[in-house]
Amino acid sequence: MKATLTDLGYLVLEARSGEEALNLLRRQPADLILLDLNMPGIGGLETCRAIRETSEVPIVVLSVRDTERDKVHALDAGADDYVTKPFGIQELLARIRAALRRNPAAVSGERQNVISQDLTIDFGARRAIVRGKSVRLTPKEFDLLRLLMDHPNRPVPHRKLLQMVWGPDYGDEVEYLRVLVNQLRKKIEPVPTSPRYLLTEPWVGYRFALPEPE
Numbered sequence: 684m685k686a687t688l689t690d691l692g693y694l695v696l697e698a699r700s701g702e703e704a705l706n707l708l709r710r711q712p713a714d715l716i717l718l719d720l721n722m723p724g725i726g727g728l729e730t731c732r733a734i735r736e737t738s739e740v741p742i743v744v745l746s747v748r749d750t751e752r753d754k755v756h757a758l759d760a761g762a763d764d765y766v767t768k769p770f771g772i773q774e775l776l777a778r779i780r781a782a783l784r785r786n787p788a789a790v791s792g793e794r795q796n797v798i799s800q801d802l803t804i805d806f807g808a809r810r811a812i813v814r815g816k817s818v819r820l821t822p823k824e825f826d827l828l829r830l831l832m833d834h835p836n837r838p839v840p841h842r843k844l845l846q847m848v849w850g851p852d853y854g855d856e857v858e859y860l861r862v863l864v865n866q867l868r869k870k871i872e873p874v875p876t877s878p879r880y881l882l883t884e885p886w887v888g889y890r891f892a893l894p895e896p897e
Contacts, residue, residue, distance in 0.1 A: 700725075701733075719745050735761030761821065828867060838889070
C-alpha cells in the first residue's frame with residue numbers, strides 16, 4: 684500500500700504502533716491518517732482518540748473487523764471513515780480523495796448564528812457556544828450541523844446527509860449518521876437523551892428544530 688501511494692505522488696510516513704504514530708505526528712503534521720485498529724501498544728481506537736483531542740486531520744480506519752459495532756466504536760473515537768479489509772486499491776483511493784477534499788479550515792468573516800439564549804453557532808471558528816462555554820466541534824460534526832441548519836425545521840433524508848458530509852459514494856451508512864448525531868447532541872443539547880434541537884425523523888432522516896423567538 685505504501686509503495687502504491689508513493690507511486691501516485693503521495694508522501695507516506697509509516698508508524699508501526701500507536702505510540703510511534705503519536706510521536707511522529709508531533710514532529711510531522713499530516714494531511715490524512717490511515718489507521719489500522721490492530722496495532723501493538725495502545726491500539727487503534729486509543730490512538731484515534733488521542734489524535735482527535737488535538738487535531739482535525741481526517742482519519743480513515745482500516746480493519747478486518749466488519750460488524751456495525753466495530754464501525755460505531757471507530758466513528759465514536761473520532762474516525763471520519765471506515766474501510767474493511769480486504770479492499771481494492773481503487774476503493775481506498777476514492778476514500779482518500781473524499782477525505783482530502785474536506786477542508787477543516789475556518790472561513791473568515793462568517794457570522795454567528797444565535798439559536799437561543801443557551802446556544803450560539805460560530806461559523807467562522809467552527810465552534811458552538813453552549814450556555815456561555817465554547818465547545819469545539821469536529822469538522823464532520825460542524826458540517827452536519829451546518830447542513831441541517833441550512834434547512835431549519837425540515838427533515839433532511841439520510842442519503843442526502845451522507846452524500847453531503849461524506850461524499851457522493853455514500854448513502855447507506857446510516858450508522859455513521861447515528862454516531863455523529865449522538866456526538867453532537869452530547870455537545871449542544873441541554874438533555875442529550877431528550878433533544879431540543881437535533882430531532883430524529885423516523886425512517887427519513889434528521890431535522891434541526893429552530894426554537895421560536897424568546
